[in-house]
Amino acid sequence: MNNKKIIATFATVVPILFTTYASAQSNDQPLYAPYEGWPPCAVMEAAGEQMPDGRVVTGVICRSNPFIPDSDKDGVPDDSDQCPGTPAGAEVDQVGCPVDSDNDGAPDYLDQCPDTPVGVKVDNAGCPLDSDGDGVPDYLDQCPDTPAGVEVDSAGCSLEKEVEDSDGDGVPDDVDQCPNTPAGVEVDEMGCSQPxxxxxxxxxxxxxxxxxxxxxxxxxxxxxxxxxxxxxxxxxxxxxxxxxxxxxxxxxxxxxxxxxxxxxxxxxxxxxxxxxxxxxxxxxxxxxxxxxxxxxxxxxxxxxxxxxx
Structure with a gap:
């Protein structure tokens, strides 16, 4: 290749490229760089090529990939990130939102019960609700209104032995203060009628x-x-x-x-x-x-x- 042609080419191109580089640098906005912190254009040397005065032939190569920031560092650039405030370390999907494997509304990084069945109501920790606090979640609880402190089985029902109601007034014998109430008489919570x-x-x-x-x-x-x-x-x-x-x-x-x-x-x-x-x-x-x-x-x-x- 004719050295003069190369030189002429560079002599024509280099000033334009340097102008572009200088403009980008002056605005402090690296619009073209594949990695954060890289300049938009780089000065390259032509190996083995020299100018007539002995200087090495140089040229400027500008990169075409735009740099787009990833503010929350989740691997999804900001212009595609639909959940821009994802906490560090949280696994995200292709649009930058935290993964929710069991679809219960609690993302995996917060979900303390990651295998909740589909459709089950959960609390803020992603665990099934237990309205009566008996240790059996509502979706499995067959006795949902168990009193506090009562020991229950796997179905959420009391393990306590049923107390007899000898006079059939609806008040168990261990509470009934009027144990011989006539049949059919309405009583108060202590098993006594109010005549x-x-x-x-x-x-x-x-x-x-x-x-x-x-x-x-x-x-x-x-x-x-x-x-x-x-x-x-x-x-x-x-x-x-x-x-x-x-x-x-x-x-x-x-x-x-x-x-x-x-x-x-x-x-x-x-x-x-x-x-x-x-x-x-x-x-x-x-x-x-x-x-x-x-x-x-x-x-x-x-x-x-x-x-x-």
Missing amino acids: VVLKGVHFAFDSAALAPEAEKILNQVAESLQANPDIEVIIEGYTDSIGSAAYNQRLSQLRAESAMNYLVSQGVEQSRLKAVGYGEKRPIATNSTKEGRAQNRRVELHKRRAGSE
């Missing part, structure tokens, strides 16, 4: 007849029951302790039925009422005085659980 003693509905000695004052009170009861058609009532009759227990049992039943029949006559459906006599049991006053015995000859109302016999 409504109809003050004024008392009976003369050895009688089941309602006095006019008692009828006035029962009229009010009838109005209340008609206004609340979902309420069912047990009417309990009682006596004082004078006379035999068998006689008093029968008399108390007649007193309960007397009050029930009056309520029915005032428009209350009989299917909502039940009359039960308890004789001289459960006194509310002493039977050693005339006044106390009068209080014991009474009728009580108990709210009954709907549908109970």
Whole structure:
């Protein structure tokens, strides 16, 4: 090759290339370089080639690959990175977002339960929710409302032995403070009923007849029951302790039925009422005085659980 041609070529090209290099450097913006920190153009020597004055022939080679920064250093350049703030060391996909292998919404670098089944609700650590805190996740828990501290099996159900409820009132025997509640009577959390003693509905000695004052009170009861058609009532009759227990049992039943029949006559459906006599049991006053015995000859109302016999 003719050295003069080479020289001429370089003489023509070099000034242009140097101008480009100088312009890029002056703006301090390396627009063309394959690696960060490299200049956009490099001065190269032509081996074995010399100028007429003995100087080595040189030229400038500019690189065409643009340098694009990768701010979070995840291997995905900023112009393609859809998750530009990825923490150092987190594995990312092709668009720079943290990998979430089990698709639970918690990226692998935060996920403490990386094998969560698809569709299971998880907490911020990527672990399945356990709403009742029994150690069994919700998606496996067959008893989701287990009380705190109760030991459970693999299905999330209590391992404690079931406590008996002898009187069938819905309150277990170890809590029930009134263990012999009559069938069907509604009770509180301690297993005890809350009777409504109809003050004024008392009976003369050895009688089941309602006095006019008692009828006035029962009229009010009838109005209340008609206004609340979902309420069912047990009417309990009682006596004082004078006379035999068998006689008093029968008399108390007649007193309960007397009050029930009056309520029915005032428009209350009989299917909502039940009359039960308890004789001289459960006194509310002493039977050693005339006044106390009068209080014991009474009728009580108990709210009954709907549908109970």
